[in-house]
Amino acid sequence: MRAVFIGRPIFETIVAQAERDFPFETCGFIVGDAVAQEVRPVTNIQNRKHSEDPSAFPRDGRTAFLMDPHEQLAILTEIDRRGLSLLAVYHSHPDHDAYFSETDRRQACSFDPAQPDYPETAHVVLSVKAGRFERAAAFMWDAEKRDFNEAEIVVK
Protein backbone atom coordinates (compact mmCIF):
# COMPACT_ATOMS: atom_id res chain seq x y z
CA MET A 1 0.00 0.00 0.00
CA ARG A 2 1.33 3.44 -0.86
CA ALA A 3 1.51 6.01 1.90
CA VAL A 4 0.28 9.59 1.98
CA PHE A 5 2.18 11.72 4.49
CA ILE A 6 0.20 14.55 6.06
CA GLY A 7 1.65 16.91 8.66
CA ARG A 8 -0.26 16.79 11.96
CA PRO A 9 -1.26 20.51 11.95
CA ILE A 10 -2.45 20.13 8.35
CA PHE A 11 -4.48 17.03 9.21
CA GLU A 12 -6.01 18.75 12.27
CA THR A 13 -6.92 21.77 10.12
CA ILE A 14 -8.83 19.74 7.54
CA VAL A 15 -10.58 17.67 10.25
CA ALA A 16 -11.70 20.90 11.98
CA GLN A 17 -12.92 22.30 8.65
CA ALA A 18 -14.87 19.12 7.90
CA GLU A 19 -16.55 19.25 11.33
CA ARG A 20 -17.30 22.96 10.97
CA ASP A 21 -18.90 22.49 7.53
CA PHE A 22 -21.07 19.58 8.70
CA PRO A 23 -23.80 18.70 7.62
CA PHE A 24 -22.35 19.83 4.29
CA GLU A 25 -19.35 18.49 2.44
CA THR A 26 -16.13 20.37 2.87
CA CYS A 27 -13.42 20.53 0.21
CA GLY A 28 -9.97 21.87 -0.49
CA PHE A 29 -6.37 21.19 -1.40
CA ILE A 30 -3.17 20.35 0.41
CA VAL A 31 -0.31 21.99 -1.48
CA GLY A 32 3.41 21.96 -0.85
CA ASP A 33 6.63 20.13 -1.48
CA ALA A 34 8.83 17.58 0.29
CA VAL A 35 9.56 20.08 3.08
CA ALA A 36 6.33 21.91 3.88
CA GLN A 37 2.58 21.57 3.41
CA GLU A 38 -0.17 24.18 3.39
CA VAL A 39 -3.97 23.87 3.43
CA ARG A 40 -6.05 25.74 0.87
CA PRO A 41 -9.74 25.40 1.79
CA VAL A 42 -12.09 25.90 -1.16
CA THR A 43 -15.72 27.01 -0.93
CA ASN A 44 -18.19 24.25 -1.73
CA ILE A 45 -20.69 25.98 -4.08
CA GLN A 46 -22.93 22.92 -4.41
CA ASN A 47 -25.71 24.42 -2.22
CA ARG A 48 -25.74 27.61 -4.31
CA LYS A 49 -25.86 25.67 -7.58
CA HIS A 50 -28.59 23.41 -6.23
CA SER A 51 -30.80 26.34 -5.20
CA GLU A 52 -30.18 28.17 -8.50
CA ASP A 53 -30.88 25.15 -10.70
CA PRO A 54 -32.14 22.04 -8.89
CA SER A 55 -32.73 20.07 -12.10
CA ALA A 56 -29.12 20.49 -13.25
CA PHE A 57 -27.80 20.05 -9.68
CA PRO A 58 -30.18 17.60 -7.99
CA ARG A 59 -27.91 17.07 -4.98
CA ASP A 60 -27.25 19.71 -2.38
CA GLY A 61 -24.06 20.14 -0.33
CA ARG A 62 -24.91 17.30 2.04
CA THR A 63 -24.03 14.69 -0.57
CA ALA A 64 -21.90 16.58 -3.08
CA PHE A 65 -19.21 19.17 -3.45
CA LEU A 66 -18.37 21.52 -6.25
CA MET A 67 -15.30 23.66 -5.80
CA ASP A 68 -15.59 27.37 -6.48
CA PRO A 69 -13.81 27.54 -9.87
CA HIS A 70 -12.28 30.98 -9.22
CA GLU A 71 -10.72 29.87 -5.94
CA GLN A 72 -9.57 26.65 -7.57
CA LEU A 73 -7.88 28.51 -10.42
CA ALA A 74 -6.21 30.95 -8.01
CA ILE A 75 -4.70 28.05 -6.05
CA LEU A 76 -3.50 26.22 -9.16
CA THR A 77 -1.94 29.46 -10.40
CA GLU A 78 -0.29 30.04 -7.02
CA ILE A 79 1.29 26.57 -6.84
CA ASP A 80 2.50 26.91 -10.41
CA ARG A 81 4.09 30.27 -9.64
CA ARG A 82 5.70 29.00 -6.42
CA GLY A 83 6.81 25.67 -7.89
CA LEU A 84 4.70 23.64 -5.42
CA SER A 85 2.73 20.45 -6.00
CA LEU A 86 -0.93 19.63 -5.58
CA LEU A 87 -0.33 16.99 -2.91
CA ALA A 88 -3.95 16.16 -2.10
CA VAL A 89 -7.55 17.01 -2.84
CA TYR A 90 -9.75 16.48 0.20
CA HIS A 91 -13.47 16.43 0.83
CA SER A 92 -15.81 15.11 3.50
CA HIS A 93 -18.69 12.64 3.59
CA PRO A 94 -21.22 13.89 6.17
CA ASP A 95 -22.90 10.90 7.83
CA HIS A 96 -21.27 8.54 5.32
CA ASP A 97 -18.16 6.37 5.41
CA ALA A 98 -14.78 7.39 4.01
CA TYR A 99 -14.87 5.66 0.63
CA PHE A 100 -14.14 6.78 -2.92
CA SER A 101 -17.53 6.98 -4.63
CA GLU A 102 -18.31 6.74 -8.34
CA THR A 103 -19.01 10.48 -8.27
CA ASP A 104 -15.63 11.09 -6.62
CA ARG A 105 -13.96 9.05 -9.33
CA ARG A 106 -15.81 10.94 -12.07
CA GLN A 107 -14.83 14.30 -10.57
CA ALA A 108 -11.19 13.19 -10.23
CA CYS A 109 -11.19 12.26 -13.93
CA SER A 110 -13.08 15.28 -15.24
CA PHE A 111 -11.15 15.67 -18.51
CA ASP A 112 -10.68 12.00 -19.44
CA PRO A 113 -12.67 9.19 -17.76
CA ALA A 114 -9.69 6.83 -18.10
CA GLN A 115 -7.14 9.15 -16.51
CA PRO A 116 -7.20 11.42 -13.45
CA ASP A 117 -6.69 15.14 -13.94
CA TYR A 118 -3.82 14.95 -11.41
CA PRO A 119 -2.42 11.40 -11.44
CA GLU A 120 0.12 12.09 -8.67
CA THR A 121 -2.36 13.76 -6.31
CA ALA A 122 -3.86 11.88 -3.37
CA HIS A 123 -7.61 12.04 -2.77
CA VAL A 124 -8.46 12.25 0.92
CA VAL A 125 -12.00 11.54 2.10
CA LEU A 126 -13.03 12.39 5.67
CA SER A 127 -16.01 10.70 7.25
CA VAL A 128 -17.90 12.98 9.67
CA LYS A 129 -20.78 11.40 11.59
CA ALA A 130 -23.21 13.51 13.63
CA GLY A 131 -20.76 16.40 13.33
CA ARG A 132 -17.69 14.56 14.62
CA PHE A 133 -14.74 13.33 12.60
CA GLU A 134 -14.67 9.55 12.43
CA ARG A 135 -12.08 8.36 9.89
CA ALA A 136 -10.06 9.52 6.92
CA ALA A 137 -9.04 7.45 3.92
CA ALA A 138 -6.76 8.26 1.00
CA PHE A 139 -6.91 7.03 -2.57
CA MET A 140 -4.20 7.18 -5.20
CA TRP A 141 -4.16 6.42 -8.89
CA ASP A 142 -2.47 3.17 -9.91
CA ALA A 143 -1.25 3.72 -13.47
CA GLU A 144 -0.83 0.00 -14.18
CA LYS A 145 -4.23 -1.08 -12.88
CA ARG A 146 -5.76 2.13 -14.21
CA ASP A 147 -7.78 2.43 -11.03
CA PHE A 148 -7.70 4.14 -7.65
CA ASN A 149 -6.25 2.18 -4.73
CA GLU A 150 -6.58 2.97 -1.07
CA ALA A 151 -3.36 4.40 0.37
CA GLU A 152 -2.29 4.56 3.99
CA ILE A 153 -2.52 7.99 5.64
CA VAL A 154 0.52 8.65 7.81
CA VAL A 155 -0.01 11.69 10.05
CA LYS A 156 3.31 12.92 11.38
Ligand SMILES: [Zn+2]
Ligand atom coordinates in the same frame (compact mmCIF):
# COMPACT_ATOMS: atom_id res chain seq x y z
ZN1 LIG B 1 -17.05 11.82 -2.02
